[in-house]
Amino acid sequence: MRSQFLKRVLDKVPGKKIFGLYRFLPCFFILGAALEFSMINWRVNNQVNFYHTYKKRRAEEVAKIIHAAQTQTQSVSSSH
Template structure:
């Protein structure tokens, strides 16, 4: 395995992120927490067409349950 030197540009950009002395590598966690919360809000509240992500999820889950019940009933 070949070890590569870190890219100076990327290292420089990462060093610009605040909180290095206080939080170390964990300084990125608040950013990802907010990103995840924003994505979850988007999936719940934003409609693409007539449905949200969770509308599609619930419909597909109901379809799977119906198919499983129909398959089980046909096997009996």
């Protein structure tokens, strides 16, 4: 019963003959844009959002790489 209802709803979306399955692409584009908007603008506890967390983690990774390179350079120069 549900699959029949879903089939009827999906068949009512225009453009089936011309675009086939691709007629749903604008819907997915809009959903993706809404997800991206929410990740950028919605904050948890007015402090943290997805991009803040990503930038912080990326900065920590870069700092570790720089620190490792500096300690390696110091150990090489002190051994000579």
